[in-house]
Amino acid sequence: MAEKFDAIVVGAGPAGNAAAYTLAKGGLKVLQLERGEYPGSKNVQGAILYSDALERIIANFRDDAPLERHLIEQRVWILDDESYVGTTYRSAQFNQPPYNRYTIIRAHFDKWFSSRVQQAGALVICETTVNELLLDGKRVVGVRTDRQGGDIYADVVILADGVNSLLARKAGFHPEIKSKDVALAVKEIHFLPQETIESRFNIGEDEGVVIEMAGKISQGMMGTGFLYTNKESITLGIGCMLSDFKCQRTTPYALLEKMKAHPAIRPLIEGGEMKEYAAHLIPEGGYDAVPPIYGEGWLIAGDAGMFVNGLHREGSNLAMTTGQTAARTVLDLAAAGKPFSAKNLARYRERLDDSFVMKDLKKYRRAPEIFHDNSQFFTTYPELLNRAAHTLIRVDGVDKKTKEREIRRNFVARRSAWGLIGDAFKMWRAFE
Amino acid sequence: MSATTVKVEEKLYQNRYRVDAGRSHVSIRDPELCASRCQTRQCTVCCPAGCYTLEGNGRVVLITDGCLECGTCRIVCDEHRNLDWEYPRGGFGILFKFG
Numbered sequence: 001m002a003e004k005f006d007a008i009v010v011g012a013g014p015a016g017n018a019a020a021y022t023l024a025k026g027g028l029k030v031l032q033l034e035r036g037e038y039p040g041s042k043n044v045q046g047a048i049l050y051s052d053a054l055e056r057i058i059a060n061f062r063d064d065a066p067l068e069r070h071l072i073e074q075r076v077w078i079l080d081d082e083s084y085v086g087t088t089y090r091s092a093q094f095n096q097p098p099y100n101r102y103t104i105i106r107a108h109f110d111k112w113f114s115s116r117v118q119q120a121g122a123l124v125i126c127e128t129t130v131n132e133l134l135l136d137g138k139r140v141v142g143v144r145t146d147r148q149g150g151d152i153y154a155d156v157v158i159l160a161d162g163v164n165s166l167l168a169r170k171a172g173f174h175p176e177i178k179s180k181d182v183a184l185a186v187k188e189i190h191f192l193p194q195e196t197i198e199s200r201f202n203i204g205e206d207e208g209v210v211i212e213m214a215g216k217i218s219q220g221m222m223g224t225g226f227l228y229t230n231k232e233s234i235t236l237g238i239g240c241m242l243s244d245f246k247c248q249r250t251t252p253y254a255l256l257e258k259m260k261a262h263p264a265i266r267p268l269i270e271g272g273e274m275k276e277y278a279a280h281l282i283p284e285g286g287y288d289a290v291p292p293i294y295g296e297g298w299l300i301a302g303d304a305g306m307f308v309n310g311l312h313r314e315g316s317n318l319a320m321t322t323g324q325t326a327a328r329t330v331l332d333l334a335a336a337g338k339p340f341s342a343k344n345l346a347r348y349r350e351r352l353d354d355s356f357v358m359k360d361l362k363k364y365r366r367a368p369e370i371f372h373d374n375s376q377f378f379t380t381y382p383e384l385l386n387r388a389a390h391t392l393i394r395v396d397g398v399d400k401k402t403k404e405r406e407i408r409r410n411f412v413a414r415r416s417a418w419g420l421i422g423d424a425f426k427m428w429r430a431f432e
Numbered sequence: 433m434s435a436t437t438v439k440v441e442e443k444l445y446q447n448r449y450r451v452d453a454g455r456s457h458v459s460i461r462d463p464e465l466c467a468s469r470c471q472t473r474q475c476t477v478c479c480p481a482g483c484y485t486l487e488g489n490g491r492v493v494l495i496t497d498g499c500l501e502c503g504t505c506r507i508v509c510d511e512h513r514n515l516d517w518e519y520p521r522g523g524f525g526i527l528f529k530f531g
Protein backbone atom coordinates (compact mmCIF):
# COMPACT_ATOMS: atom_id res chain seq x y z
CA MET A 1 0.00 0.00 0.00
CA ALA A 2 1.43 3.32 -1.06
CA GLU A 3 1.94 6.05 1.51
CA LYS A 4 -1.05 8.25 2.11
CA PHE A 5 -1.16 11.93 3.06
CA ASP A 6 -3.89 14.16 4.39
CA ALA A 7 -3.23 16.58 1.53
CA ILE A 8 -1.06 16.85 -1.56
CA VAL A 9 -0.13 20.23 -3.00
CA VAL A 10 1.12 20.27 -6.59
CA GLY A 11 3.51 23.12 -7.34
CA ALA A 12 5.80 25.29 -5.22
CA GLY A 13 4.97 28.78 -6.46
CA PRO A 14 3.24 31.39 -4.31
CA ALA A 15 -0.13 29.59 -4.39
CA GLY A 16 1.29 26.15 -3.62
CA ASN A 17 3.61 27.47 -0.94
CA ALA A 18 0.83 29.45 0.75
CA ALA A 19 -1.39 26.37 0.69
CA ALA A 20 1.26 23.91 1.90
CA TYR A 21 2.42 26.28 4.64
CA THR A 22 -1.11 26.87 5.92
CA LEU A 23 -2.01 23.17 5.85
CA ALA A 24 1.18 22.13 7.64
CA LYS A 25 0.77 24.83 10.28
CA GLY A 26 -2.76 23.54 10.73
CA GLY A 27 -1.35 20.15 11.66
CA LEU A 28 -2.11 18.13 8.54
CA LYS A 29 0.27 15.63 6.99
CA VAL A 30 1.19 17.44 3.80
CA LEU A 31 3.16 16.44 0.71
CA GLN A 32 4.17 19.14 -1.75
CA LEU A 33 5.50 18.17 -5.17
CA GLU A 34 7.58 20.43 -7.40
CA ARG A 35 8.92 19.54 -10.84
CA GLY A 36 11.87 21.95 -10.73
CA GLU A 37 15.33 21.22 -9.38
CA TYR A 38 14.48 23.57 -6.52
CA PRO A 39 11.36 25.63 -5.74
CA GLY A 40 11.46 28.64 -8.04
CA SER A 41 13.49 27.08 -10.82
CA LYS A 42 10.41 26.85 -13.05
CA ASN A 43 8.75 30.04 -11.94
CA VAL A 44 8.69 33.40 -13.68
CA GLN A 45 7.35 36.73 -12.53
CA GLY A 46 8.22 40.44 -13.06
CA ALA A 47 8.45 40.51 -10.04
CA ILE A 48 6.72 42.63 -7.45
CA LEU A 49 5.72 41.25 -4.09
CA TYR A 50 2.69 42.78 -2.38
CA SER A 51 3.37 42.57 1.32
CA ASP A 52 -0.22 42.37 2.48
CA ALA A 53 -1.01 38.90 1.12
CA LEU A 54 2.22 37.42 2.47
CA GLU A 55 1.89 39.18 5.83
CA ARG A 56 -1.39 37.39 6.38
CA ILE A 57 0.47 34.10 6.00
CA ILE A 58 3.92 34.80 7.46
CA ALA A 59 3.71 37.95 9.57
CA ASN A 60 7.47 38.27 10.10
CA PHE A 61 8.51 37.54 6.51
CA ARG A 62 10.64 40.69 6.39
CA ASP A 63 13.08 39.17 8.89
CA ASP A 64 14.71 36.86 6.42
CA ALA A 65 12.91 36.85 3.07
CA PRO A 66 15.16 37.79 0.14
CA LEU A 67 13.67 41.15 -0.85
CA GLU A 68 15.34 43.37 -3.42
CA ARG A 69 14.05 46.95 -3.03
CA HIS A 70 10.92 48.47 -1.52
CA LEU A 71 9.10 50.64 -4.03
CA ILE A 72 8.91 54.36 -3.47
CA GLU A 73 8.11 55.50 -6.98
CA GLN A 74 5.70 54.41 -9.66
CA ARG A 75 5.96 55.73 -13.20
CA VAL A 76 3.42 55.17 -15.94
CA TRP A 77 4.60 55.85 -19.47
CA ILE A 78 2.55 56.12 -22.63
CA LEU A 79 5.00 55.69 -25.46
CA ASP A 80 5.13 56.37 -29.14
CA ASP A 81 8.16 55.46 -31.21
CA GLU A 82 10.39 58.27 -30.02
CA SER A 83 8.94 59.70 -26.85
CA TYR A 84 6.65 59.13 -23.91
CA VAL A 85 4.23 61.13 -21.83
CA GLY A 86 3.83 59.90 -18.33
CA THR A 87 3.00 60.30 -14.71
CA THR A 88 5.14 59.72 -11.68
CA TYR A 89 4.02 59.10 -8.16
CA ARG A 90 6.75 59.21 -5.57
CA SER A 91 6.02 59.38 -1.89
CA ALA A 92 7.97 59.52 1.35
CA GLN A 93 5.09 57.53 2.79
CA PHE A 94 6.25 54.54 0.78
CA ASN A 95 9.57 54.95 2.55
CA GLN A 96 8.05 54.28 5.95
CA PRO A 97 8.28 50.71 7.19
CA PRO A 98 6.52 48.36 7.07
CA TYR A 99 6.90 48.65 3.32
CA ASN A 100 3.97 47.87 1.07
CA ARG A 101 5.63 46.55 -2.10
CA TYR A 102 9.01 45.08 -2.94
CA THR A 103 10.78 43.92 -6.03
CA ILE A 104 11.86 40.31 -5.69
CA ILE A 105 13.74 37.71 -7.70
CA ARG A 106 11.45 34.73 -7.81
CA ALA A 107 14.06 31.97 -7.85
CA HIS A 108 15.44 33.36 -4.59
CA PHE A 109 12.11 34.22 -3.03
CA ASP A 110 10.41 30.90 -3.79
CA LYS A 111 13.34 29.00 -2.31
CA TRP A 112 12.97 31.02 0.89
CA PHE A 113 9.18 30.50 1.00
CA SER A 114 9.70 26.80 0.52
CA SER A 115 12.16 26.66 3.44
CA ARG A 116 9.40 28.13 5.60
CA VAL A 117 6.98 25.51 4.29
CA GLN A 118 9.41 22.78 5.28
CA GLN A 119 9.94 24.32 8.72
CA ALA A 120 6.18 24.27 9.14
CA GLY A 121 6.33 20.51 8.73
CA ALA A 122 5.35 19.79 5.14
CA LEU A 123 7.30 17.21 3.14
CA VAL A 124 8.57 18.94 -0.01
CA ILE A 125 9.85 16.81 -2.87
CA CYS A 126 11.42 18.47 -5.90
CA GLU A 127 12.41 17.12 -9.33
CA THR A 128 9.09 15.32 -9.47
CA THR A 129 6.57 15.99 -12.20
CA VAL A 130 2.98 15.04 -11.55
CA ASN A 131 1.73 13.50 -14.78
CA GLU A 132 -1.90 13.01 -13.91
CA LEU A 133 -4.46 12.86 -11.14
CA LEU A 134 -5.62 9.55 -9.76
CA LEU A 135 -9.38 9.32 -9.92
CA ASP A 136 -11.89 7.05 -8.26
CA GLY A 137 -14.92 7.80 -10.37
CA LYS A 138 -15.11 11.57 -10.22
CA ARG A 139 -13.19 11.83 -6.99
CA VAL A 140 -9.50 12.75 -6.93
CA VAL A 141 -7.72 10.32 -4.64
CA GLY A 142 -4.08 11.12 -5.39
CA VAL A 143 -1.48 11.86 -8.03
CA ARG A 144 0.66 9.89 -10.46
CA THR A 145 4.24 11.18 -10.55
CA ASP A 146 7.07 10.42 -12.96
CA ARG A 147 8.98 8.58 -10.26
CA GLN A 148 9.25 4.82 -9.97
CA GLY A 149 6.16 3.54 -8.19
CA GLY A 150 5.02 7.11 -8.32
CA ASP A 151 1.38 6.86 -7.23
CA ILE A 152 0.71 8.83 -4.07
CA TYR A 153 -2.64 9.08 -2.32
CA ALA A 154 -4.27 11.81 -0.27
CA ASP A 155 -7.68 12.85 1.00
CA VAL A 156 -7.51 16.09 -0.92
CA VAL A 157 -5.30 17.54 -3.66
CA ILE A 158 -4.64 21.25 -4.15
CA LEU A 159 -3.62 22.04 -7.72
CA ALA A 160 -1.25 24.99 -7.83
CA ASP A 161 0.46 23.81 -10.99
CA GLY A 162 0.50 27.14 -12.77
CA VAL A 163 -1.12 28.83 -15.71
CA ASN A 164 -1.15 25.83 -18.02
CA SER A 165 -3.15 23.87 -15.43
CA LEU A 166 -2.40 20.62 -17.22
CA LEU A 167 -3.61 18.33 -14.47
CA ALA A 168 -7.15 19.69 -14.21
CA ARG A 169 -7.30 19.84 -18.00
CA LYS A 170 -6.25 16.22 -18.43
CA ALA A 171 -8.81 15.19 -15.82
CA GLY A 172 -11.49 17.00 -17.82
CA PHE A 173 -12.23 19.58 -15.12
CA HIS A 174 -11.91 22.42 -17.61
CA PRO A 175 -11.22 22.86 -21.33
CA GLU A 176 -8.05 24.11 -23.02
CA ILE A 177 -7.10 27.75 -22.38
CA LYS A 178 -8.08 30.15 -25.13
CA SER A 179 -5.41 32.40 -26.59
CA LYS A 180 -7.58 35.44 -25.81
CA ASP A 181 -7.39 34.59 -22.11
CA VAL A 182 -3.60 34.60 -21.70
CA ALA A 183 -0.83 37.10 -22.27
CA LEU A 184 2.60 35.99 -23.36
CA ALA A 185 5.31 37.93 -21.55
CA VAL A 186 9.04 37.87 -22.21
CA LYS A 187 11.64 39.49 -20.03
CA GLU A 188 15.33 39.85 -19.34
CA ILE A 189 17.38 40.59 -16.28
CA HIS A 190 20.30 42.99 -16.67
CA PHE A 191 22.95 43.31 -14.00
CA LEU A 192 24.45 46.70 -13.14
CA PRO A 193 26.42 48.03 -10.17
CA GLN A 194 24.16 49.00 -7.29
CA GLU A 195 25.40 52.62 -7.35
CA THR A 196 24.65 52.91 -11.05
CA ILE A 197 21.05 51.85 -10.50
CA GLU A 198 20.67 54.21 -7.56
CA SER A 199 22.03 57.22 -9.43
CA ARG A 200 20.16 56.41 -12.65
CA PHE A 201 16.83 56.24 -10.85
CA ASN A 202 17.51 58.83 -8.17
CA ILE A 203 16.99 56.39 -5.32
CA GLY A 204 18.77 55.46 -2.12
CA GLU A 205 19.89 52.09 -0.87
CA ASP A 206 17.00 49.59 -0.84
CA GLU A 207 14.65 52.06 -2.57
CA GLY A 208 13.08 51.03 -5.84
CA VAL A 209 11.21 52.30 -8.88
CA VAL A 210 8.60 50.68 -11.11
CA ILE A 211 7.90 51.81 -14.65
CA GLU A 212 4.73 50.49 -16.31
CA MET A 213 4.50 51.16 -20.02
CA ALA A 214 1.87 51.08 -22.71
CA GLY A 215 1.64 52.37 -26.23
CA LYS A 216 3.43 51.68 -29.44
CA ILE A 217 5.92 49.31 -27.83
CA SER A 218 3.23 46.61 -28.15
CA GLN A 219 2.93 47.31 -31.89
CA GLY A 220 -0.85 47.47 -31.87
CA MET A 221 -1.32 44.43 -29.68
CA MET A 222 -3.10 44.59 -26.33
CA GLY A 223 -0.19 44.62 -23.98
CA THR A 224 2.12 46.45 -21.62
CA GLY A 225 5.79 46.71 -20.80
CA PHE A 226 7.52 47.00 -17.46
CA LEU A 227 10.84 47.84 -15.89
CA TYR A 228 11.64 47.08 -12.26
CA THR A 229 14.72 47.93 -10.23
CA ASN A 230 16.26 45.18 -8.15
CA LYS A 231 19.25 45.62 -5.87
CA GLU A 232 21.93 44.97 -8.48
CA SER A 233 19.84 44.33 -11.54
CA ILE A 234 16.99 45.59 -13.66
CA THR A 235 14.26 43.36 -15.01
CA LEU A 236 12.35 44.54 -18.01
CA GLY A 237 9.88 42.88 -20.27
CA ILE A 238 6.77 43.10 -22.35
CA GLY A 239 3.60 41.05 -22.49
CA CYS A 240 0.78 40.98 -25.04
CA MET A 241 -2.33 38.90 -25.43
CA LEU A 242 -1.54 35.62 -27.12
CA SER A 243 -4.53 36.01 -29.44
CA ASP A 244 -2.89 39.20 -30.72
CA PHE A 245 0.52 37.55 -31.11
CA LYS A 246 -1.23 34.88 -33.17
CA CYS A 247 -2.50 37.41 -35.69
CA GLN A 248 0.77 39.10 -36.58
CA ARG A 249 4.31 38.32 -37.65
CA THR A 250 6.47 39.79 -34.89
CA THR A 251 8.31 37.37 -32.62
CA PRO A 252 8.19 38.03 -28.88
CA TYR A 253 11.96 38.50 -28.72
CA ALA A 254 11.93 41.01 -31.58
CA LEU A 255 9.27 42.96 -29.69
CA LEU A 256 11.46 42.94 -26.58
CA GLU A 257 14.53 44.06 -28.53
CA LYS A 258 12.59 46.93 -30.06
CA MET A 259 11.37 48.00 -26.63
CA LYS A 260 14.92 47.90 -25.26
CA ALA A 261 16.04 50.12 -28.14
CA HIS A 262 13.45 52.82 -27.37
CA PRO A 263 15.29 56.11 -26.73
CA ALA A 264 13.69 56.46 -23.29
CA ILE A 265 14.49 52.91 -22.20
CA ARG A 266 17.90 52.20 -23.69
CA PRO A 267 19.84 54.60 -21.40
CA LEU A 268 18.32 52.97 -18.31
CA ILE A 269 19.83 49.56 -19.06
CA GLU A 270 22.97 50.85 -20.80
CA GLY A 271 26.07 48.87 -19.85
CA GLY A 272 24.12 46.14 -18.10
CA GLU A 273 24.96 42.47 -18.46
CA MET A 274 22.00 40.34 -19.52
CA LYS A 275 22.03 37.14 -17.51
CA GLU A 276 18.69 35.48 -18.20
CA TYR A 277 15.87 35.51 -20.71
CA ALA A 278 12.51 34.15 -19.63
CA ALA A 279 9.01 33.75 -21.00
CA HIS A 280 5.76 33.06 -19.25
CA LEU A 281 2.03 33.03 -19.85
CA ILE A 282 -0.11 35.26 -17.66
CA PRO A 283 -3.75 34.31 -17.22
CA GLU A 284 -5.57 37.55 -17.99
CA GLY A 285 -8.99 36.33 -19.03
CA GLY A 286 -10.47 37.79 -15.87
CA TYR A 287 -13.66 36.93 -14.04
CA ASP A 288 -15.42 35.14 -16.87
CA ALA A 289 -12.41 32.94 -17.62
CA VAL A 290 -12.11 31.53 -14.08
CA PRO A 291 -12.66 27.76 -14.47
CA PRO A 292 -14.34 25.48 -11.93
CA ILE A 293 -11.97 25.70 -8.96
CA TYR A 294 -13.18 22.86 -6.76
CA GLY A 295 -14.69 19.43 -7.07
CA GLU A 296 -14.64 16.00 -5.45
CA GLY A 297 -11.37 15.97 -3.51
CA TRP A 298 -9.68 18.80 -5.40
CA LEU A 299 -9.15 22.55 -5.36
CA ILE A 300 -7.34 24.91 -7.74
CA ALA A 301 -5.31 27.92 -6.57
CA GLY A 302 -3.17 30.60 -8.19
CA ASP A 303 -2.55 31.01 -11.93
CA ALA A 304 -4.15 27.63 -12.63
CA GLY A 305 -7.43 29.23 -11.56
CA MET A 306 -6.87 32.37 -13.69
CA PHE A 307 -6.49 34.46 -10.54
CA VAL A 308 -4.76 37.51 -12.02
CA ASN A 309 -5.90 41.11 -12.03
CA GLY A 310 -4.28 42.18 -15.28
CA LEU A 311 -5.19 45.85 -15.08
CA HIS A 312 -3.51 46.28 -11.72
CA ARG A 313 -0.60 43.95 -12.43
CA GLU A 314 -1.57 41.80 -9.47
CA GLY A 315 -1.13 38.05 -9.52
CA SER A 316 1.21 36.71 -6.86
CA ASN A 317 -0.95 38.21 -4.12
CA LEU A 318 -4.05 36.56 -5.56
CA ALA A 319 -2.03 33.34 -5.78
CA MET A 320 -1.05 33.48 -2.11
CA THR A 321 -4.53 34.45 -0.98
CA THR A 322 -6.23 31.70 -3.00
CA GLY A 323 -3.66 29.15 -1.78
CA GLN A 324 -4.23 30.18 1.81
CA THR A 325 -8.00 30.23 1.40
CA ALA A 326 -8.01 26.77 -0.21
CA ALA A 327 -5.94 25.46 2.70
CA ARG A 328 -8.20 27.07 5.29
CA THR A 329 -11.24 25.51 3.67
CA VAL A 330 -9.54 22.12 3.90
CA LEU A 331 -8.52 22.70 7.52
CA ASP A 332 -12.05 23.69 8.53
CA LEU A 333 -13.51 20.55 6.99
CA ALA A 334 -10.79 18.39 8.56
CA ALA A 335 -11.48 19.91 11.97
CA ALA A 336 -15.19 19.28 11.56
CA GLY A 337 -14.54 15.71 10.40
CA LYS A 338 -16.37 16.35 7.15
CA PRO A 339 -15.44 14.78 3.79
CA PHE A 340 -13.75 16.78 1.02
CA SER A 341 -16.74 16.55 -1.26
CA ALA A 342 -17.50 19.11 -3.96
CA LYS A 343 -20.46 20.22 -1.88
CA ASN A 344 -18.29 20.94 1.14
CA LEU A 345 -15.40 22.43 -0.84
CA ALA A 346 -17.82 24.91 -2.46
CA ARG A 347 -17.10 26.97 0.63
CA TYR A 348 -13.73 27.84 -1.04
CA ARG A 349 -15.44 29.63 -3.90
CA GLU A 350 -17.80 31.41 -1.49
CA ARG A 351 -14.87 32.66 0.53
CA LEU A 352 -13.13 33.95 -2.59
CA ASP A 353 -16.34 35.62 -3.75
CA ASP A 354 -16.37 37.51 -0.44
CA SER A 355 -12.71 38.54 -0.75
CA PHE A 356 -10.84 41.08 -2.85
CA VAL A 357 -9.89 38.26 -5.23
CA MET A 358 -13.26 37.77 -6.91
CA LYS A 359 -14.54 41.25 -6.12
CA ASP A 360 -11.68 42.83 -8.08
CA LEU A 361 -11.94 40.34 -10.94
CA LYS A 362 -15.66 41.04 -11.13
CA LYS A 363 -15.15 44.79 -11.11
CA TYR A 364 -12.98 44.59 -14.23
CA ARG A 365 -14.79 41.72 -15.96
CA ARG A 366 -15.49 43.80 -19.06
CA ALA A 367 -11.96 45.19 -19.40
CA PRO A 368 -10.32 42.33 -21.32
CA GLU A 369 -12.99 42.43 -24.02
CA ILE A 370 -13.03 46.22 -24.31
CA PHE A 371 -9.26 46.50 -24.72
CA HIS A 372 -9.28 43.54 -27.09
CA ASP A 373 -11.67 45.11 -29.51
CA ASN A 374 -10.22 48.62 -29.36
CA SER A 375 -6.58 48.60 -30.35
CA GLN A 376 -6.67 52.42 -30.69
CA PHE A 377 -5.90 52.55 -26.96
CA PHE A 378 -2.51 51.01 -27.73
CA THR A 379 -1.73 52.78 -30.99
CA THR A 380 -3.66 55.92 -31.93
CA TYR A 381 -3.98 57.48 -28.49
CA PRO A 382 -0.34 57.09 -27.45
CA GLU A 383 0.63 58.73 -30.72
CA LEU A 384 -1.90 61.56 -30.33
CA LEU A 385 -0.91 62.19 -26.72
CA ASN A 386 2.77 62.34 -27.52
CA ARG A 387 2.16 64.60 -30.48
CA ALA A 388 0.00 66.87 -28.34
CA ALA A 389 2.71 67.10 -25.69
CA HIS A 390 5.29 67.89 -28.35
CA THR A 391 3.12 70.57 -29.93
CA LEU A 392 2.44 72.23 -26.58
CA ILE A 393 5.95 72.11 -25.21
CA ARG A 394 7.90 73.08 -28.31
CA VAL A 395 8.49 76.83 -28.47
CA ASP A 396 8.36 77.94 -32.08
CA GLY A 397 6.58 81.27 -32.35
CA VAL A 398 3.14 79.70 -32.91
CA ASP A 399 0.55 81.04 -30.49
CA LYS A 400 -0.98 78.67 -27.93
CA LYS A 401 -4.53 78.94 -29.20
CA THR A 402 -3.44 77.80 -32.66
CA LYS A 403 -1.51 74.95 -31.07
CA GLU A 404 -4.58 73.84 -29.10
CA ARG A 405 -6.67 73.97 -32.25
CA GLU A 406 -4.14 71.81 -34.04
CA ILE A 407 -4.16 69.24 -31.24
CA ARG A 408 -7.96 69.12 -31.24
CA ARG A 409 -7.98 68.78 -35.01
CA ASN A 410 -5.55 65.85 -34.81
CA PHE A 411 -7.71 64.01 -32.28
CA VAL A 412 -10.90 64.51 -34.28
CA ALA A 413 -9.20 63.62 -37.56
CA ARG A 414 -7.99 60.31 -36.15
CA ARG A 415 -10.98 59.26 -34.05
CA SER A 416 -13.91 61.60 -35.01
CA ALA A 417 -15.91 63.42 -32.37
CA TRP A 418 -18.22 60.48 -31.76
CA GLY A 419 -15.26 58.14 -31.72
CA LEU A 420 -13.69 60.15 -28.94
CA ILE A 421 -16.88 60.13 -26.90
CA GLY A 422 -17.30 56.41 -27.52
CA ASP A 423 -13.72 55.72 -26.44
CA ALA A 424 -14.16 57.74 -23.26
CA PHE A 425 -17.27 55.70 -22.51
CA LYS A 426 -15.43 52.44 -23.17
CA MET A 427 -12.62 53.48 -20.84
CA TRP A 428 -15.14 54.27 -18.16
CA ARG A 429 -16.85 50.89 -18.68
CA ALA A 430 -13.53 49.07 -18.47
CA PHE A 431 -12.64 50.59 -15.12
CA GLU A 432 -16.10 51.22 -13.70
CA MET B 433 16.21 46.79 -36.16
CA SER B 434 14.21 44.27 -38.16
CA ALA B 435 12.64 41.22 -36.63
CA THR B 436 14.88 38.87 -38.53
CA THR B 437 18.10 40.23 -37.07
CA VAL B 438 17.20 39.36 -33.49
CA LYS B 439 18.98 36.17 -32.56
CA VAL B 440 17.08 34.36 -29.86
CA GLU B 441 19.93 31.87 -29.51
CA GLU B 442 22.06 34.62 -27.98
CA LYS B 443 19.41 35.19 -25.34
CA LEU B 444 18.90 31.49 -24.62
CA TYR B 445 22.65 31.09 -24.29
CA GLN B 446 22.43 32.94 -20.95
CA ASN B 447 19.98 30.41 -19.56
CA ARG B 448 20.61 27.24 -17.62
CA TYR B 449 19.11 24.00 -18.87
CA ARG B 450 19.32 20.35 -18.04
CA VAL B 451 18.43 18.75 -21.34
CA ASP B 452 16.73 15.36 -21.18
CA ALA B 453 18.63 13.96 -24.14
CA GLY B 454 16.48 11.97 -26.51
CA ARG B 455 13.26 12.69 -24.59
CA SER B 456 11.52 15.70 -26.05
CA HIS B 457 8.60 16.79 -23.87
CA VAL B 458 6.79 18.40 -26.80
CA SER B 459 6.28 16.72 -30.15
CA ILE B 460 4.39 17.32 -33.35
CA ARG B 461 1.79 14.59 -33.81
CA ASP B 462 1.53 14.67 -37.58
CA PRO B 463 4.27 16.68 -39.34
CA GLU B 464 2.42 16.29 -42.62
CA LEU B 465 -0.47 18.32 -41.20
CA CYS B 466 1.79 21.32 -40.48
CA ALA B 467 3.19 21.18 -43.99
CA SER B 468 -0.04 20.75 -45.87
CA ARG B 469 -3.05 21.91 -43.88
CA CYS B 470 -1.82 24.55 -41.44
CA GLN B 471 -1.96 27.95 -43.11
CA THR B 472 -0.53 30.13 -40.37
CA ARG B 473 2.18 28.04 -38.64
CA GLN B 474 2.03 30.56 -35.82
CA CYS B 475 4.23 28.36 -33.63
CA THR B 476 7.14 29.55 -35.78
CA VAL B 477 6.37 33.18 -34.86
CA CYS B 478 4.92 33.00 -31.35
CA CYS B 479 7.34 30.62 -29.61
CA PRO B 480 9.47 32.93 -27.44
CA ALA B 481 12.40 30.52 -27.65
CA GLY B 482 12.26 30.05 -31.41
CA CYS B 483 11.92 26.28 -31.03
CA TYR B 484 9.89 25.99 -34.23
CA THR B 485 11.50 26.73 -37.57
CA LEU B 486 9.83 26.76 -40.92
CA GLU B 487 11.71 24.88 -43.60
CA GLY B 488 11.61 25.86 -47.25
CA ASN B 489 9.32 22.96 -48.10
CA GLY B 490 6.70 24.16 -45.60
CA ARG B 491 7.64 21.64 -42.94
CA VAL B 492 7.92 22.77 -39.33
CA VAL B 493 10.93 21.51 -37.41
CA LEU B 494 10.76 21.42 -33.61
CA ILE B 495 13.84 21.40 -31.39
CA THR B 496 12.90 21.71 -27.73
CA ASP B 497 16.36 22.23 -26.20
CA GLY B 498 15.78 25.96 -25.63
CA CYS B 499 12.16 25.57 -24.50
CA LEU B 500 11.09 27.93 -21.70
CA GLU B 501 8.07 25.72 -20.89
CA CYS B 502 5.60 28.57 -21.19
CA GLY B 503 2.86 26.70 -23.07
CA THR B 504 2.45 29.19 -25.90
CA CYS B 505 2.78 26.64 -28.70
CA ARG B 506 0.15 24.38 -27.18
CA ILE B 507 -2.37 27.19 -27.02
CA VAL B 508 -1.72 28.78 -30.44
CA CYS B 509 -2.03 25.37 -32.13
CA ASP B 510 -5.75 25.48 -31.43
CA GLU B 511 -7.02 24.85 -34.92
CA HIS B 512 -5.32 21.51 -35.50
CA ARG B 513 -4.31 20.48 -31.98
CA ASN B 514 -1.24 18.92 -33.47
CA LEU B 515 1.04 18.88 -30.43
CA ASP B 516 1.67 16.41 -27.66
CA TRP B 517 2.66 18.69 -24.82
CA GLU B 518 3.91 17.58 -21.41
CA TYR B 519 6.22 19.14 -18.88
CA PRO B 520 9.73 17.65 -18.89
CA ARG B 521 10.55 14.91 -16.41
CA GLY B 522 11.20 16.18 -12.91
CA GLY B 523 14.45 18.15 -12.69
CA PHE B 524 14.91 18.49 -16.45
CA GLY B 525 14.37 21.41 -18.80
CA ILE B 526 14.79 25.08 -18.07
CA LEU B 527 16.26 25.91 -14.65
CA PHE B 528 15.72 29.57 -13.98
CA LYS B 529 18.49 31.19 -11.96
CA PHE B 530 16.41 34.31 -11.36
CA GLY B 531 12.96 33.70 -12.87
